[in-house]
Amino acid sequence: MRYIIIIVLGFMTLNLMSGCCSCPKQLAMLDTKAESFQPDGIELVYVKGKGEINDFYIGKFEVTQAQWKAITGENPSRFKGDNRPVEMISWDDIQKFLSDLNFKTGRDYRLPTEAEWEYAARGGINSRNYKYSGNNYLKEVGWFIGNNRVRRPQPIGTKSPNELDIYDMSGNVWEWCADQLGKYRVIRGGASNSPEHKCLPISRIDRYGSTARRDVIGFRLALNP
Numbered sequence: 001m002r003y004i005i006i007i008v009l010g011f012m013t014l015n016l017m018s019g020c021c022s023c024p025k026q027l028a029m030l031d032t033k034a035e036s037f038q039p040d041g042i043e044l045v046y047v048k049g050k051g052e053i054n055d056f057y058i059g060k061f062e063v064t065q066a067q068w069k070a071i072t073g074e075n076p077s078r079f080k081g082d083n084r085p086v087e088m089i090s091w092d093d094i095q096k097f098l099s100d101l102n103f104k105t106g107r108d109y110r111l112p113t114e115a116e117w118e119y120a121a122r123g124g125i126n127s128r129n130y131k132y133s134g135n136n137y138l139k140e141v142g143w144f145i146g147n148n149r150v151r152r153p154q155p156i157g158t159k160s161p162n163e164l165d166i167y168d169m170s171g172n173v174w175e176w177c178a179d180q181l182g183k184y185r186v187i188r189g190g191a192s193n194s195p196e197h198k199c200l201p202i203s204r205i206d207r208y209g210s211t212a213r214r215d216v217i218g219f220r221l222a223l224n225p
Helices: 063-071 091-105 112-120
Strands: 002-009 027-032 040-045 055-060 174-181 184-188 204-208
Touching: 040 112, 055 112, 055 174, 112 174, 112 184
Parallel strands: none
Antiparallel strands: 002 027, 002 040, 040 055, 174 184, 184 204
């Protein structure tokens, strides 16, 4: 049986600017059939590790503009929409966001490593070896140039999830990872303006430094158990 964890941050009800957080520190395990969505929380999927990859949690969705704004008070995204992934944010910007988020929640959120990201995109121990993250047909699981003529990021979770119930790991926005290759940071997954071959679980960009901002690059959160 697959499980997810839901961490409710209550962004709209907590006094975030005070640095206080009354939300529980415990992580509640819920059967996916009984899951309840929290409009201003962060949903994390538990990923059972394998080999050199330890167990970890990863965001079920990309971080949204509403979530970013709740922490920073700003929305730098070009293509506005509370439920769209935040973009026009650099790797360095994300480190500041994580620092503020962790201070307010008492947790230790981070970016996923490249190995964790790809493992989750492939479905972890539930993998069915699909070509893309969750399906052999990209149009079923992702936004890309073939089904998105406006070539802009779409609201999160509007396509089907992968084997771990994680959304948008093929297409929509490229996603920053923790890793660095030389002077560049690693970005994975493809975007709404990408051709199909750029939306594979192995797809990578490693030509942007930590200060680069693009309207097709976002991120999702990770957390250690």
